[in-house]
Amino acid sequence: MISIKTKTFHILNGDALLDNFPSELLTGEIIIARECLIDGPVGGATPEQFWETRAGFIQETYGEEKEAYFEEVVTEFEKIKAIPANSEVNFWFEDDLFCQVNFWFCVSLLMPVAHAIKVFVIKPPLIDQQPDWRGFGPMDRHTLAEAYLNKQELSPADLSLLANLWDAYKNDNREKFGELVLVKSENFPFLNQVIQAQLDRKDNRPENVLKQIMTEKETTDFKTIFQEFGKREGIYGFGDWQVEKLLEKIK
Known part of the structure; x- marks a missing residue:
């Protein structure tokens, strides 16, 4: 054999x-x-x-x-x-x-x-x-x-x-996302949160959080905004380029 x-x-x-x-x-x-x-x-x-x-x-x-x-x-x-x-x-x-x-x-x-x-x-x-x-x-x-x-x-x-x-x-x-969010997997216990984060992009969730940060912190300093966004919305995993693009979109 x-x-x-x-x-x-x-x-x-x-x-x-x-x-x-x-x-x-x-x-x-x-x-x-x-x-x-x-x-x-x-x-x-x-x-x-x-x-x-x-x-x-x-x-x-x-x-x-x-x-x-x-x-x-x-x-x-x-x-x-x-x-x-x-x-x-x-x-x-x-x-x-x-x-x-x-x-x-x-x-x-x-x-x-x-x-x-x-x-x-x-x-x-x-x-x-x-x-x-x-x-x-x-x-x-x-x-x-x-x-x-x-x-x-x-x-x-x-x-x-x-x-x-x-x-x-x-x-x-x-x-289809709505159907898949109901599927349970022990290896991916946070999948429902991740899918919801994706669906919320259509409702400008990341942009709205960035606006909140700039208002609350009274700043336009990118480093400050980027770090705070990571704390609040780490689920997105955005790098600096993605956040920069979102800030340009807001402006």
């Missing part, structure tokens, strides 16, 4: 985690999800159209050349699509909306082989049973390795849920 060796993959949400990743302790191929799918259009009837949509948005908004996008971003996602059966896939993703949208997309790419792989998620430890919205940021190699030991295996139902969430997000389907 031929023994099939299991290949191990670690999918990280962004390059920041790579700096502290305990690669000397954990074996396997590292894949980086270099996107911010929470920001901008995600349309496209085909994968090629989707990548063109994203590349154009990233170039226009963040000044990243299309060629660089295809070389540094699309190639990593293509690696996910090429993960073979009998693999072990470890997702290093946090609970905030920024991370979750990227996570949903990555899982959707894996669905053709989902039945034939083992999938795990590694998340930062909770604080008083609530997410630490700073995510992996404060963690060093030692604590990241500890988090890996506490990884959670995802069931076929979990993977289906995440892929369906991407479909709802991509198609801006509020009705």
Whole structure:
């Protein structure tokens, strides 16, 4: 009988985690999800159209050349699509909306082989049973390795849920989100809050909180506003670029 060796993959949400990743302790191929799918259009009837949509948005908004996008971003996602059966896939993703949208997309790419792989998620430890919205940021190699030991295996139902969430997000389907928010998963206990945060974007929740902060703090100082927004609305996981764009929209 031929023994099939299991290949191990670690999918990280962004390059920041790579700096502290305990690669000397954990074996396997590292894949980086270099996107911010929470920001901008995600349309496209085909994968090629989707990548063109994203590349154009990233170039226009963040000044990243299309060629660089295809070389540094699309190639990593293509690696996910090429993960073979009998693999072990470890997702290093946090609970905030920024991370979750990227996570949903990555899982959707894996669905053709989902039945034939083992999938795990590694998340930062909770604080008083609530997410630490700073995510992996404060963690060093030692604590990241500890988090890996506490990884959670995802069931076929979990993977289906995440892929369906991407479909709802991509198609801006509020009705489908309304159905999915009722689905319970032990591995994603804060999903209902995350989905609600996404739905509330249509009602300008982030912009309204920014207005409140500027009024209450009597300031237009970006650093002050950004830090306070992180305290109040860490669930969004917005970086400084996303908050800057929201402030421009308000002005």
